[in-house]
Amino acid sequence: AGQGLASPRKWVTVGQTERILWGECQGSGSKPYQTQIDLSEPAFKCSCPSRKFPCKHALGLFLMLGPKVGTVTGEPPAWVTAWLATRAEKAAKKQEKIEKAAEAPVDPAAAAKRLADRFGKITAGAADLQTWLEDMVRQGLAAAQTADGKFWETPAARMVDAQAPGLARLVREIPENNGPEWHVGALRKAARLHLVLQATQRLDALPDDLRRDVRQAVGVPIKEEELAPLPAVKDRWHVLGQTVEEEERLKTQRTWLIGEATNHAAPVLEFAYGGQPLKSTLVVGTQFDGELVFYPGSQALRAAIRNRAAETTESHGLAGHATVAAALATYADALARTPWLETFPLALANMRLVKDGENLLAVDSERRILPLEASDARQWLMLSLTGGHPAGLFGEWTGTVLLPRSVWLEGVVHGL
CATH class of the missing domain: 2.40.50 (OB fold (Dihydrolipoamide Acetyltransferase, E2P))
Incomplete structure (x- = not known):
């Protein structure tokens, strides 16, 4: 869709600086759509009613002016500078919120009690699910393969009631996408679920890092505020992968980052519900200098961006494993x-x-x-x-x- 708008004749005005692209594209109405791109992330905004992000006008503008990045044609108009000011204000407020969260007093006793109460429900649900899983294996995977949807959904719903959405997901995934050898894939997923259930029921005997892994596996989230006291890892981060999955109108975007010096890889997750667009500020094939804080656990396989430089440059790949x-x-x-x-x-x-x-x-x-x-x-x-x-x-x-x-x-x- 953007290719058709990558022509100067489609635009009333266009301009750019080293950081910003902007233009006014004449649509079907009397007033042209105001389109702007901040190349530092990148970020996009357009006055058109499209729910796609970025919209076709932003794509067209980028395709038209992208090869000329670095060219300066003049000062941006007021509607562009106002958008940049709003973005800067939001970024400052977000940073202030993070700093306040790090300084805010936390009642560890109350937090521990809430977590213990929740895990009491989860442990009871895990015991029931363990019985169901053993019955399924005892009856044979041939019977499970021909079972209707209710067979899988009933224990999954029970896990949702027990406040363990991660266990519900693992149940629902057992019959899915197993290929021609259905029993092989199903048994592998059932075995993974069995390991999580065993760890859940032995939580007090596990080391702290593994206990945090169990917490994430069963679906108890770690809030970003909990990351505030943790140290950040500074590196040049390469964006080397991105996927988007949608389940029950919730879109989840996983963007994989790898540190150039640390070689540490972890995804940054972003969520959007319903028709809300994903921000998509991380683009595969780019790199940036910044600080990541890793979610606690034995693997540290999820991260959040704490700080990042305004400049984003092209990635040329990494060394990787030789064999x-x-x-x-x-x-x-x-x-x-x-x-x-x-x-x-x-x-x-x-x-x-x-x-x-x-x-x-x-x-x-x-x-x-x-x-x-x-x-x-x-x-x-x-x-x-x-x-x-x-x-x-x-x-x-x-x-x-x-x-x-x-x-x-x-x-x-x-x-x-």
Whole structure:
């Protein structure tokens, strides 16, 4: 849609500075749409009624002026400077809120009591779910495969009532997307659920980090305010993957960041409900200097951005693991610490992509392989981007397949 608006004849006025693109696009009404882009994140705003974000006007403006980034055509108009001032004010208020949260007194006894009360309900629900799971396995997976939706939804609803939405999700996922060997995928997911249930019922005997992992696995959220006292990790962060999932009108965006110096990878999560747009300020293939604070746990596999520099530049990829063996050794260490781990980030260097029938394989210099899971169209896209040459690859390893999120070749990162 944006391609059709990437022409000067569609615009009444356009302008740019090193940071801002703006323009007025003549639509069907008498008043042109005012479109503006802040390249530092990037961020978009348009006066059109579209619920898409960014809208076609923002995409058209970016396609038209993007190649000329750095050109200065004059001072931005008042409606652009007002938007920038509003953004700066919101950023300042957000930072002030974080600082106040860090300084605010916390009643640890009251917080501990609330958490204990909730885990009392969760533990009781977990015991019931353990009985259900054992009955399912005892009756055989063939019976479970032919069961109707109520068979899965009843225990899932029970977990929601027990304030354990994470356990409800794990139940609902058992029958989904298992492929031709349904029993293999279902048994693997049932085993993961069993491990989480066992840990939940032995919570007091677990070390603190693993206890926090259990808390996140069962669906007890860690609020951003709880991150305020934690130290931040400063690095140059590369944006190497992004996915958006929607469930019951709640959109969840996972954006994977990897530190250039620390090599620490973690997703930043963003949520939007109903027709609300995601902010989408992180773009695959870019990098920025900033500070991340990691959610507590044995893996620290989720992060929040505490501070970031205004400037965002192009990423040229990372070194990554040199061999499949090195990558899998890192995964094995993570799995030993958190045995119900669902996915794990892996960045690999100098991988050749090879088509094997309907499958796509990543092959390293030692001729060891990692199987990739992607649609046929995405497989051919990756093959066309790499052209048989060694390339960098980033994805989420499930224990059996790699879900590719980006590839990079000759210093150019391509999101998938």
